[in-house]
Amino acid sequence: MQSLDMAAMELREVNATLQAQAETTNQTQWVIENPRGAHAVAVGLDAPIEVTVKGSTGYYCAGMNAQARVHVTGSVGPGVAENMMSGEVVIDGDASQYAGATGRGGLLNIKGNASSRCGISMKGIDIVVHGNIGHMSAFMAQKGNLVVLGDAGDALGDSLYEARLFVRGTVKSLGADCIEKEMRPEHLELLADLLARAGADAKPEEFKRYGSARNLYHFNIDHADQY
Amino acid sequence: MDKTPPTDPRQSATFTREVNSEIRRAAATGIYDIRGGGAKRRVPHFDDLLFLGASISRYPLEGYREKCDTSVTLGTRFAKKPIELKIPITIAGMSFGSLSAQAKEALGRGATMAGTSTTTGDGGMTEEERGHSEKLVYQYLPSRYGMNPRDLRRADAIEIVVGQGAKPGGGGMLLGQKITDRVAGMRDLPVGIDQRSACRHPDWTGPDDMEIKILELREITGWQVPIYVKVGGARPYYDTALAVKAGADVVVLDGMQGGTAATQDVFIEHVGQPTLACIRPAVQALQDLGLHREVQLVVSGGIRTGADVAKALALGADAVSIGTAALIALGDNDPKWEAEYNALGTTHGAYDDWHEGRDPAGITTQDPELAKRLDPEAAGRRLRNYLNVMTLECQTIARACGKSHVHNLEPEDLCALTMEAAAMAKVPLAGTDWWPGKPQI
Numbered sequence: 001m002q003s004l005d006m007a008a009m010e011l012r013e014v015n016a017t018l019q020a021q022a023e024t025t026n027q028t029q030w031v032i033e034n035p036r037g038a039h040a041v042a043v044g045l046d047a048p049i050e051v052t053v054k055g056s057t058g059y060y061c062a063g064m065n066a067q068a069r070v071h072v073t074g075s076v077g078p079g080v081a082e083n084m085m086s087g088e089v090v091i092d093g094d095a096s097q098y099a100g101a102t103g104r105g106g107l108l109n110i111k112g113n114a115s116s117r118c119g120i121s122m123k124g125i126d127i128v129v130h131g132n133i134g135h136m137s138a139f140m141a142q143k144g145n146l147v148v149l150g151d152a153g154d155a156l157g158d159s160l161y162e163a164r165l166f167v168r169g170t171v172k173s174l175g176a177d178c179i180e181k182e183m184r185p186e187h188l189e190l191l192a193d194l195l196a197r198a199g200a201d202a203k204p205e206e207f208k209r210y211g212s213a214r215n216l217y218h219f220n221i222d223h224a225d226q227y
Numbered sequence: 228m229d230k231t232p233p234t235d236p237r238q239s240a241t242f243t244r245e246v247n248s249e250i251r252r253a254a255a256t257g258i259y260d261i262r263g264g265g266a267k268r269r270v271p272h273f274d275d276l277l278f279l280g281a282s283i284s285r286y287p288l289e290g291y292r293e294k295c296d297t298s299v300t301l302g303t304r305f306a307k308k309p310i311e312l313k314i315p316i317t318i319a320g321m322s323f324g325s326l327s328a329q330a331k332e333a334l335g336r337g338a339t340m341a342g343t344s345t346t347t348g349d350g351g352m353t354e355e356e357r358g359h360s361e362k363l364v365y366q367y368l369p370s371r372y373g374m375n376p377r378d379l380r381r382a383d384a385i386e387i388v389v390g391q392g393a394k395p396g397g398g399g400m401l402l403g404q405k406i407t408d409r410v411a412g413m414r415d416l417p418v419g420i421d422q423r424s425a426c427r428h429p430d431w432t433g434p435d436d437m438e439i440k441i442l443e444l445r446e447i448t449g450w451q452v453p454i455y456v457k458v459g460g461a462r463p464y465y466d467t468a469l470a471v472k473a474g475a476d477v478v479v480l481d482g483m484q485g486g487t488a489a490t491q492d493v494f495i496e497h498v499g500q501p502t503l504a505c506i507r508p509a510v511q512a513l514q515d516l517g518l519h520r521e522v523q524l525v526v527s528g529g530i531r532t533g534a535d536v537a538k539a540l541a542l543g544a545d546a547v548s549i550g551t552a553a554l555i556a557l558g559d560n561d562p563k564w565e566a567e568y569n570a571l572g573t574t575h576g577a578y579d580d581w582h583e584g585r586d587p588a589g590i591t592t593q594d595p596e597l598a599k600r601l602d603p604e605a606a607g608r609r610l611r612n613y614l615n616v617m618t619l620e621c622q623t624i625a626r627a628c629g630k631s632h633v634h635n636l637e638p639e640d641l642c643a644l645t646m647e648a649a650a651m652a653k654v655p656l657a658g659t660d661w662w663p664g665k666p667q668i
Contacts, residue, residue, distance in 0.1 A: 015446045039439045044376055044447030059436070060443040064376040079430040079443075083374055098430040102371040104415070120429040121371060123415040140425060142415050159423070161416055217420040218403055221257045 002027050007034040011041070018068075021047040039077070042070050045087075062089045065106065078115075081108045084125055097134070100127045103144065109198045116153065119146045122163055128198035138165055139175065147194050149202050157210055161217075165210040166191055168202055177216045183209045260492040261400070263325075263581030263591065264551060265393050265484040265528065270501040272484070273535040275648030276641050277657065280627045288626040295622040296632040299546050301523045302384060302453020302476040305445070309453055309476075310362055310384050312546070313342025314618045315633055316536055318610075319481075319527050319550035320366045320386060320457075322348030324401050324410045324422075325488030325581065326554075327598035328355050329606075330590045333557050335359030336603060337610025341618075346386060346548075349399060349424050349488075351413045352378040359607075364455065367444065369398065369425040372414040380448055384477075386455040387441070389428075389466075392485030392528040395459025395499045398426035400489055405584040407593045438473040445474075455479050460500040460528065464508035467524070471516055477523045479548065480509050484529030486551040488591070489582030502528035502539075504651040510543030519543065520634075533620020540621070541636035542652055556613035557606040558588045 004014045014032060021027065030051045035041050039058035042051050045068040053061070056074030066085040075093030084103040094112035101117070103125025110127070116134030119127050124143040135153035138146050141163035151169035158175020164187070165178075174180075183204075191204040215223055238244065252260065281287035288295060302309035318338045323331050325348065332355040338345040344362035347353075351373015357363055365382030367374065379385065390396065401410075401422040411418040431440050441454055456470035457479035470478045482502025487495065506526055513519035526539045527548035539547045551559075560568075562575045564587035571578065571585060581591035589600035625633045628640045642657040643649035649662035656662055 011446065012450070016449065019449070040443040040446045043443055046376065059439045060430075063443050064379075064447055066376065078436070082430050083371060083376075085375060101430040102374065104375070117429070121425070123371070139429075140423065161420075217417075219258075219400070219421050 001029045001031060003031045003033060005033040006036060006038060006041075011038055014041070015043060018042060018045050018047075018049070018051060021045075021049050023047055025049065035074075037077070042068075045070070056093065065089060075112065080110075081106070081125075084108060094131070095129075099129075100125050103127070107194075107197055113150070119144075119163070122146065126194055126197075128194055128200060130198075130200060132169070135172075136175070138163055138178075141165075145190065145194060147191065147198070147200075147207070149200055157212070159216060160210075160212040162212065164190075166194075166207040167210065168207045171208075171210070174210065177213050178210055179213045181209045181211045183207070261489055261582055262492050262495070262579040263486065263488050263490075264495070264579045265486040266496050266499075266501075268496055270483065271503050271645065271647040271651055272501060272529060273503060273538040275503070275644045276538050276652055276654065277644060278534075278537065278541075278624055278628060278640055279642060281629045285629045287629050288631060290623060290626050293626065294631060295626050297618055297622060299523070299634070301455075301525070301546065304453075304476045304518075304522055305450065305474065306384075306453040306476055307449075307451045308383075310344060310364075312344060312362070314614060315540060315546040315621070316341075316530075316614055316617055317343050317364075317525065317546055317548045318345035318553050319485070319548040320346035320348040320364070320388065321550055321554075322350040322401075322488065323353045323356070323413070324348075324350040324372075324405060324593070325591060327589060327592055327601065328353060328409075329598050329601040329603045330554070330557060331356040332359050332603040333601065333606035333610060334553060335363070336607025337553070337556070337614065338362070340607065340611035341614035343614065344383065347382075349401075350410065351375075352382070353413075355603075357381065359603075366457075369428045370414075370423075371429065372422075372424070376447055379444070382448075382452060384453040384455060385444055385448070386457050386479060387437070387444075387475075388457045389437075389470075390459030390461065390481075391457065391487060392459045392481030392483050392499055392502070393487035394490045394494045395461040396426060397490060397494050397498070399424035399487065400582070402489065402582050402584070405582070405593045410593060434469040434473050437470075441474040453477055455525070457481060459483075459485075460502060460505040461498075463500070463505040464512045467509040467512040468516060471513065471518055471522050475522060477525060478509065478513075479525045479527065480505050481548075482526070482528030485527050486554075501651070502526060502530075503648060506539060506542040506544060507651070507653050513543075520545065533617040533622075534624060536617055536621040537624040537633065537636055538641065540633050541640050542638060545634065552613070553610055554590055556610045557590055558601060558609070559586070559590050561588055564588055 032053045035055045043063040046066040053072040058077040060079040062070040069088045071090045078096040079098045081089040082101045086105040090109045095114040099114045100108040108127045113131035118133045118137040122141045128147045132150035138157045142161040148167045152171045155175035157178030188204040299315045335356045339361040346364040362383045364384040403419045453476040455477040456475040458466040460482040483499035523545035526544040567587035586592040641654040649656040
């Protein structure tokens with residue numbers, strides 16, 4: 001286990017060390033001590049390593065992550081795992097706004113709640129939130145899956161493209177062009193896999209699925225009042 | 228028989244034929260007009276400025292013998308590897324998707340031969356443009372289409388796009404007819420649907436957040452490459468100051484004549500400020516912060532000639548960027564396609580339905596048959612030639628003003644032909660020593 005103490009090291013040194021790990025590194029286990037809410041912690045990683053961040057972070061923790069597994073034992077600020085390519089990011093606490101924004105792959109597993117705009121413009125990432133999510137989540141979400149074990153705030157899935165949204169609790173309101181859809185067997189299977197990967201204690205049958213009505217895919221003046 | 232002399236039919240200056248045709252179009256379709264390009268209306272521009280040239284009080288440099296340097300370095304503030312350019316003219320961001328792959332390749336070829344940079348656009352980085360662009364600026368846009376850390380790290384600079392001159396405060400729309408399999412794949416969206424580009428970034432909301440975003444991008448790229456911030460010409464003083472405060476190495480300032488792939492005509496013509504009006508406030512912001520020349524200013528929007536370049540530099544810019552002019556150099560709106568422009572209901576020089584993907588010149592299209600019309604090598608050479616001519620023109624003017632580097636041009640070398648231009652550029656109205664708003668001593 002390699003330790004990086006941010007009480008003694010600059011952010012640049014911490015990130016540079018982790019970013020320098022090669023595909024075949026033997027040093028696969030890392031701990032970041034004393035993050036103290038720092039921004040841009042463990043960003044741009046691209047190796048099959050495991051990084052445990054002991055504490056809470058600021059903005060953009062694990063941004064653009066690829067391959068790595070980043071585990072934050074506290075809570076995270078805005079934009080956690082933004083534009084993630086692959087790998088896994090696990091948050092034991094809560095996540096602020098824009099969690100998983102524009103993410104393209106991998107799994108973002110938030111054990112607490114996520115604030116507004118969770119999964120905004122997501123492009124292939126899987127996001128599992130064990131608690132609730134805030135308003136305007138999955139805004140313009142393009143691809144991937146957002147699973148919410150709790151409740152969703154206002155305007156879920158506004159201007160949604162092809163991302164799939166699964167919510168177990170209540171949805172305060174749906175955004176433009178987002179509708180409830182039939183939960184077919186393939187969705188139950190997909191959801192079961194996501195829940196298992198996230199270690200979530202829930203059954204797929206307890207969820208509702210939401211997706212795009214696809215009415216706004218081509219601009220039509222008769223739909224202008226839906227915006 | 229009525230002997231009353233007839234009066235000539237009088238057209239309204241308010242309801243012109245052009246205005247009336249737009250009213251009829253709107254009434255027939257129920258939707259606003261969308262088009263490409265920048266503002267077409269007449270606005271105060273570089274044409275309203277003149278250089279004074281050397282005289283008894285200043286002496287010129289010999290046109291063909293004495294050196295006039297044109298090199299420019301962008302990104303000297305924080306980046307370990309600033310961009311070194313031979314000329315102060317760069318190629319602006321234009322997306323693969325709005326442009327054909329051949330056009331993107333041609334832009335890369337032309338820019339590289341001329342010793343300057345080109346820029347990606349909304350939709351990500353293509354192999355064609357990376358391969359043919361010695362210096363490539365990677366745009367970081369609200370849509371984040373095609374964004375990935377690999378491309379981020381193989382860029383020579385990163386340009387965070389907050390806005391553009393054609394539509395400050397607006398997003399974009401790439402219509403479904405241009406969404407081929409390749410374009411859709413790069414953007415993670417289904418083929419054939421309209422693709423909305425958001426008007427603001429998904430993971431920050433203000434300058435304090437942007438400062439942290441810049442930190443993240445620098446951490447991901449190891450502080451190697453410059454980070455530009457591009458803004459539309461709306462509030463140039465404050466936007467420049469805030470971009471600098473957020474940590475930008477370079478501010479790119481795009482006036483309302485700057486082009487777009489597709490936006491509402493009403494947006495293009497009625498939102499934003501002319502390029503000429505934007506430069507001095509931006510320079511003032513840099514000077515007030517003590518960072519003029521340390522944070523470089525790149526100006527775009529309606530740059531056409533070496534004279535425009537020289538005037539922008541004289542007002543305090545470090546470099547300019549061209550988009551529309553570069554497309555024309557490639558072959559856009561060429562009279563040789565007149566019959567086809569006519570078939571589309573337009574004429575060369577006026578063709579601006581770039582979003583429809585039916586460009587006869589093969590530039591603003593994804594139609595493989597049309598795109599084949601553009602030879603990237605020949606088009607790249609035309610762009611190289613055009614960039615060279617602009618550079619020579621700029622040098623000619625700079626030497627006439629006695630400058631051994633184009634960056635030595637200054638407002639004192641200029642006068643204005645109109646009150647408006649004098650006020651915007653803060654240079655004297657020709658024949659006077661006064662401009663509107665000049666501080667009284």
